[in-house]
Amino acid sequence: MTRLTGGFIDPATEAATGFRAVLEAMARPGRIFDVTGAAPPAPLSVAAGVVLLTLCDHETPLFLAGRYDCAEVRAWIAFHCGAPFAAPEAAAFALGDWQDLQPVSRFRAGEPAYPDRSATLLVERSALAAQGHRLSGPGIRDHALLNLPETAAFQVNHARFPLGFDVIFTAGAQLAALPRSTRTEAL
Amino acid sequence: MSGYNFAYLDEQTKRMLRRALLKALAIPGYQVPFASREMPMPYGWGTGGVQVTAACLTPQDRLKVIDQGADDTTNAVSIRRFFERTAGVATTTSTAEATVIQTRHRIPEQPLQEGQILVYQVPIPEPLRFLEPRETETRRMHELEDYGLMHVKLYEDIARHGEIATAYAYPVKVGGRYVMDPSPIPKFDNPKLNGNPAIQLFGAGRECRIYALPPYTEVVPLDFEDHPFRPGRADHSCALCGAQESYLDELITDDRGTRLYCCSDTDFCASRQAPSATEA
Numbered sequence: 001m002t003r004l005t006g007g008f009i010d011p012a013t014e015a016a017t018g019f020r021a022v023l024e025a026m027a028r029p030g031r032i033f034d035v036t037g038a039a040p041p042a043p044l045s046v047a048a049g050v051v052l053l054t055l056c057d058h059e060t061p062l063f064l065a066g067r068y069d070c071a072e073v074r075a076w077i078a079f080h081c082g083a084p085f086a087a088p089e090a091a092a093f094a095l096g097d098w099q100d101l102q103p104v105s106r107f108r109a110g111e112p113a114y115p116d117r118s119a120t121l122l123v124e125r126s127a128l129a130a131q132g133h134r135l136s137g138p139g140i141r142d143h144a145l146l147n148l149p150e151t152a153a154f155q156v157n158h159a160r161f162p163l164g165f166d167v168i169f170t171a172g173a174q175l176a177a178l179p180r181s182t183r184t185e186a187l
Numbered sequence: 188m189s190g191y192n193f194a195y196l197d198e199q200t201k202r203m204l205r206r207a208l209l210k211a212l213a214i215p216g217y218q219v220p221f222a223s224r225e226m227p228m229p230y231g232w233g234t235g236g237v238q239v240t241a242a243c244l245t246p247q248d249r250l251k252v253i254d255q256g257a258d259d260t261t262n263a264v265s266i267r268r269f270f271e272r273t274a275g276v277a278t279t280t281s282t283a284e285a286t287v288i289q290t291r292h293r294i295p296e297q298p299l300q301e302g303q304i305l306v307y308q309v310p311i312p313e314p315l316r317f318l319e320p321r322e323t324e325t326r327r328m329h330e331l332e333d334y335g336l337m338h339v340k341l342y343e344d345i346a347r348h349g350e351i352a353t354a355y356a357y358p359v360k361v362g363g364r365y366v367m368d369p370s371p372i373p374k375f376d377n378p379k380l381n382g383n384p385a386i387q388l389f390g391a392g393r394e395c396r397i398y399a400l401p402p403y404t405e406v407v408p409l410d411f412e413d414h415p416f417r418p419g420r421a422d423h424s425c426a427l428c429g430a431q432e433s434y435l436d437e438l439i440t441d442d443r444g445t446r447l448y449c450c451s452d453t454d455f456c457a458s459r460q461a462p463s464a465t466e467a
Contacts, residue, residue, distance in 0.1 A: 011198055012192050012193035012194070012198060013193055013245065013246050015198060015201070015202075016193065016194070016201075016243075016244060016245045016246070017245050017246075017247075019201075019205050019242070019243070020243065020245050022205075022209065023205070023208060023209070023212070023243065023304075023386070024386070026209045026212045026213060026401075027212050027386045027399075027401045027402060028401070028402060054202070054205065055202055055205060055206055055209075056202075057199055057202050059199075059202075059203065060206070092206075112330045113326050113327065113329075113330045114220075115214050115217060116207070116210040116211075116214060116217065116219045116220070118210070120209070137362075138215045138362050138400075138401040138403070138404040138405075139212070139401035139402055139403060139404065140403060141384075141402075141403045161214075161364070162214050162217060162364060162365075166209070166210070166213045179212065179213035179214075180213055180214070181213060181214065181215060181362065181401075
């Protein structure tokens with residue numbers, strides 16, 4: 001019966017607190033924030049659970065990649081979010097490990113007149129750390145550091161601004177974001 | 188607070204708003220369409236700002252609401268009471284103590300900090316609307332980054348008045364890409380948009396648009412090399428606190444044209460008067 005447990009106990013206030021962390025993360029790319037409140041089944045992290053509960057519902061087609069496309073995760077999301085499962089090309093959100101989400105060029109990048117009609121990728125990592133890649137752009141005073149799974153894909157994504165997908169990295173109870181507006185370089 | 192969900196709106200509405208806010212932050216200056224709800228106040232009274240504030244508030248927040256800089260005017264008082272009743276959040280008039288500030292047409296004088304969110308009430312989000320009434324056309328102009336018409340408008344100001352006569356809602360370019368309407372703030376406030384450490388969110392309820400400025404974003408007022416942007420202010424000092432740097436309201440005090448100038452930011456003005464009051 002794990003599918004019935006692990007959601008927010010007080011949805012209104014826990015979603016508000018969770019969203020505030022996601023909002024700050026998207027506004028300050030690369031900065032790492034702690035979140036709590038969700039207890040999703042493995043292999044979902046706490047942070048990925050919080051993001052799903054905060055942002056996903058019946059209006060957001062969701063693509064599950066690799067090991068996240070399993071019965072336990074599907075049942076938990078179906079009960080707590082009600083998000084329809086979709087192909088990557090139709091997804092508003094995509095969840096998985098970086099290598100399982102490849103090729104990322106298949107995700108919606110928006111249209112020139114409506115760049116907001118684009119996918120948000122929830123990328124599960126083993127750990128988040130302020131090292132490895134230098135980030136700059138809106139939301140960042142000088143530069144920020146974050147360990148990214150690769151460099152080229154994010155540079156390609158930034159180069160087509162204002163089109164592109166946005167990424168929320170999750171690891172354990174932590175999250176950080178990388179919107180399309182951020183320039184990245186490997187150190 | 189009983190009878191309402193936290194912060195009035197239902198959770199599905201808040202998720203819709205929150206997804207729009209994240210896309211707005213990812214594409215600074217771009218107007219994200221959203222499914223604006225009817226609120227228990229008329230359009231034009233800050234329904235866009237109220238919905239954005241409702242989507243951002245947490246129980247730990249301390250909310251400040253200002254209307255043209257003042258904490259004690261009708262619009263500010265009623266919105267502050269709305270969230271006291273429906274979200275149970277603490278409220279304040281102090282800019283420094285507030286974590287979320289909803290504003291109509293001003294940016295507080297006191298510099299904002301990281302951790303603060305400034306929510307603007309926006310009547311007309313489209314900076315090109317008075318130049319081109321068709322939404323299909325203005326959307327295409329943003330798509331093609333075709334902002335020549337706006338420069339023609341500013342040029343015609345110069346040709347007619349000798350200077351750029353736009354004094355409020357002065358158009359800005361965000362991150363070198365989108366031209367944005369900063370809402371009807373005086374152009375005096377435009378420099379505070381640029382590189383601000385706080386998150387700035389804009390909500391237009393009637394027009395169903397949300398847009399945003401992440402912290403430390405480059406925001407440049409449109410101008411010409413030979414007619415550079417100049418933030419204007421009345422050439423007086425505040426009659427109440429003596430401030431020489433703040434934005435001033437002009438009050439007519441009798442039927443013989445006597446005028447009095449005082450700070451439009453009531454918190455700023457009161458905090459400057461308080462020390463001298465204790466001295467006396």
